[in-house]
Amino acid sequence: MKLYLLPGIVFCVLLFQLPALAQGLIKGQVTTADGQSVDYINVVIKETDQQARTNEKGAYQMNRVKPGTYTLRIQSMGLSAQEKKITLHDQQVLVVDFVLQENNQKLQEVIVSGKKNKYKSGQPSSSLRLNEPLLEVPQNIQIVNAQTLADQQVISMADGLIKNVSGLTRLSHWADMYTRVNARGARMAAFRNGVNVTSTWGPLSEDMSFVDHVEFVKGPAGFLMSNGEPSGIYNVVTKKPTGSSPMKGEATFTLGSYDLYRSTIDLDGRADKSGKLLYRLNVMGQNKKSFRNYEYNNRYSVAPVISYQIDDQTTLTAEYTYQNAKMSDLGSVYAFSPVGYATLGRDFTTTDPGLEPTKIDDHSLFLNLQHHLDANWKVTAQLAYFNYAQQGANIWPSVVNANGTMVRNVSIWDAKNENRFGQFFVNGEMTTGKVKHRILAGLDLGDKDYMADWGQYHDLDLAENPFDPQQTTYQAPENGYPVWDRSTPLSQRAGVGGSISQAYTGLYLQDELGFWDNTLRLTLAGRFTYVKQSNYGVADEETRRFTPRVGLSVSIDDNTSAYALYDQSFVPQAGFLRNGGTIKPITGNNMELGLKKEWFEHKWSTTLSVYRILKNNELTADPTNNGSESFSVILGQSEAKGLEFDLQGELFKGMNVIANYAYTDSKVKSTTAGVVGITAGDRIPGFAKHNINTWLNYSITSGVLKGAGLSAGFSYQVDRDSWTWGGQNGIQDLPDYFRLDGGAFWEMGKVKINANVYNILDKYLYTGSYEGWAAPAYYAWQVEAPRNYRLSLAYKF
Structure with missing residues (x-):
């Protein structure tokens, strides 16, 4: 038996001997009247003040909620609040969706005036394959988002972007032709939208005009590759349509x-x-x-x-x-x-x-x-x-x-x-x-x-x-x-x-x-x-x-x-x-x-x-x-x-x-x-x-x-x-x-x-x-x- 599996096996055996707690889970999606997802908005249980925040896709999830009857409330500055009465049973997964009456254009105006969190990102892109919040991932993953790039006027991968993440350095950079990022003792592999584009002399440094954000995964990333340095990878995620109407x-x-x-x-x-x-x-x-x-x-x-x-x-x-x-x-x-x-x-x-x-x-x-x-x-x-x-x-x-x-x-x-x-x-x-x-x-x-x-x-x-x-x-x-x-x-x-x-x-x-x-x-x-x-x-x-x-x-x-x-x-x-x-x-x-x-x-x-x-x-x-x-x-x-x-x-x-x-x-x-x-x-x-x-x-x-x-x-x-x-x-x-x-x-x-x-x-x-x-x-x-x-x-x- 491989020794590195032993702690996990022992832990699982012990875990099944412990009694389960009486709790449930509430999750759902928040969208606008015209079908667009609403990100970075709070969903609150009024009776307990427990809350969750929607991610970049408008999804939220509340873990370990005790069984009972509650009022879910969703609100944001400039938008009409909504409330829903719910009853949660032991071990139940309850799905509660909200539809805001405002359309996407109105929502964009609210975001501009309300100034959503500028630099913090809590959810990796789908190209990283990890369908869970960063808080739950057992690894150090950092995201440099579009607002950071705009505020610092970063125009390419080689243009000071890496200072936003701990422990990164650049090495032997050839006139902004390509960007070599080093971390944890070795070169990080270069990815774009989840594919490994690393080569000895490349890839060509991405211009930030078509980049939405950049994800840095510290250490081996077996969910993406194993034939690479154990220092980690960076994944450049390009801009995708959001379906805004009007344009x-x-x-x-x-x-x-x-x-x-x-x-x-x-x-x-x-x-x-x-x-x-x-x-x-x-x-x-x-x-x-x-x-x-x-x-x-x-x-x-x-x-x-x-x-x-x-x-x-x-x-x-x-x-x-x-x-x-x-x-x-x-x-x-x-x-x-x-x-x-x-x-x-x-x-x-x-x-x-x-x-x-x-x-x-x-x-x-x-x-x-x-x-x-x-x-x-x-x-x-x-x-x-x-x-x-x-x-x-x-x-x-x-x-x-x-x-x-x-x-x-x-x-x-x-x-x-x-x-x-x-x-x-x-x-x-x-x-x-x-x-x-x-x-x-x-x-x-x-x-x-x-x-x-x-x-x-x-x-x-x-x-x-x-x-x-x-x-x-x-x-x-x-x-x-x-x-x-x-x-x-x-x-x-x-x-x-x-x-x-x-x-x-x-x-x-x-x-x-x-x-x-x-x-x-x-x-x-x-x-x-x-x-x-x-x-x-x-x-x-x-x-x-x-x-x-x-x-x-x-x-x-x-x-x-x-x-x-x-x-x-x-x-x-x-x-x-x-x-x-x-x-x-x-x-x-x-x-x-x-x-x-x-x-x-x-x-x-x-x-x-x-x-x-x-x-x-x-x-x-x-x-x-x-x-x-x-x-x-x-x-x-x-x-x-x-x-x-x-x-x-x-x-x-x-x-x-x-x-x-x-x-x-x-x-x-x-x-x-x-x-x-x-x-x-x-x-x-x-x-x-x-x-x-x-x-x-x-x-x-x-x-x-x-x-x-x-x-x-x-x-x-x-x-x-x-x-x-x-x-x-x-x-x-x-x-x-x-x-x-x-x-x-x-x-x-x-x-x-x-x-x-x-x-x-x-x-x-x-x-x-x-x-x-x-x-x-x-x-x-x-x-x-x-x-x-x-x-x-x-x-x-």
Whole structure:
């Protein structure tokens, strides 16, 4: 018997020996007169003051209600109150629905004037598959919602979004081309609408114009995948039609420092009178330069969505997103010096205005079918297709001389990424005796192919006349510009050594058993995964693995829960060992304890968690590599452990807050015999031991200044590490990081003006690494923008 199952089995045996309490459950749906769901409204039992709040779908649920006759009351400022007399019996599940007489348009006016909770989210999206409130999930899951994105004027995944969640850092970010998010000692997998779009060099960072919110799942997420890092995943959830009638929309114009000009429009409505055919359209256009010379990032995107209600139980949604990017050479964001970090001006760049831009076309298509078998069971089927094409290059020095001069080298970077996904899963609820079951079962299929041509190079400078970072005037490169040979298809140019492919099949089954009217919940689950992959010339490798998941969550009261979790994952990996040995997959497990609480009538929430992740067989670059070698070594075992705290919501009237803290201790626990340059106790690069973030937003709610307000926030990182191990010199510590942002806004009716200033203290902020493999070695770092601003005007119609 597996030892990790023993506590759950013993607990179940003891549980059935205890008497059941006399309690029942009340749940239901709140809708408007025109059939739209009503979110974030309170349902109260008048006789006891016990209450529940509807979620994003208008659903509410009251647990552990004593039998009796009561009056249910539902009300909100500006809306007509409703009351219903009910009688609840022992162990009964009573469904009580409400229909507000106001239509959706009237309701929207009430929400604007009443200001529903801005930053707090209590329910995950359906694409996360967990059909339950976050309070009951035995895992640390945080959501960054649309209001947060708007208030902070976040325009892409790479644009400071992660500061809203504890313990997240970014690593080696290529000019906003893609976003690598790290947490708990490793990279988080990137998801969109529930499918795993992670690749070595992607996906293209999502523009926030078509994003509704982003969900961060800490630790392995067996309900979504097992063939990934145990650090967790982030799931970008795109905007869907809400069926507004008449159509509603929002147009926004933003301008900012360094010639940022950006326009977006969001249209949401019905295409027919019956309300069966719904649409959503988001369009964005942007021109953006930089504080560095010759650097730019111009983009546009189009994202139409159509949803058709086939019948009362079935909905089909089709979604297409196109992103186009035209940006300067990707390596332009880095600075290099043999002396040390931050020894060049913030505006330094190695790029040149004569270099061709990098061009990217990114297409994605989703087809989603949801069918309700009855009130308790739902089937979801989803197909997704991604096609990413890139034509460009990357600049990096061939050599950095001891006096700081360098020879800049440009290498071609043409790439294509094509992904296909299929999903089928079932959510359901049933009761056996006095035990409630939440069932999740699913099948996941994925096929990913990436190819790239990195095989063409060109030095811009001559060794006898290198590029001088100290020069103050522009000089054309003495060796001229590269001319790339694109006469043959990319597939031929990439060849075996430039191609990555992965195909996987996963089967998942989960039963969350609820005892004592769902006061205590035991999750027993497992996933079987088959993966076949080929990386950079390494022959096809097949991996078959079963990964269990065991969770325990207990509701201390209606607003508080405690949980424990054990979950596993694995990562197929490929590489070349110097001794020609076999590469095994990384195996990882997460052990986690947590406490969640909703405060003051669900106005704000907190999550506190502690975790320990062990990883085995992880590859890392061989510290003895010279510049032309790409051998790996098996590191041994690493351990990540830490503490995370998150707070979201409205502290008091008008004051909304996001605050988080993380302590991360990620180290090598033991090393494999023969590994040199890395020893037990060495820290895993790419993290800060202490990471603190806050964001405060205060809105005046009455008087002549009603609708005006101020925002402020800071990010503080202590005891930071560089991106990589730095050869024989080890990890290079980076200085502590402190960034202060702030802003002001004014909102009246349909118009909102929002302004933010970033890096108010105008600090020289950067991340980087020591390139110890080079001869001579040098420092490489990336600088954040100096003090800069954004101003936006939004109009809702």
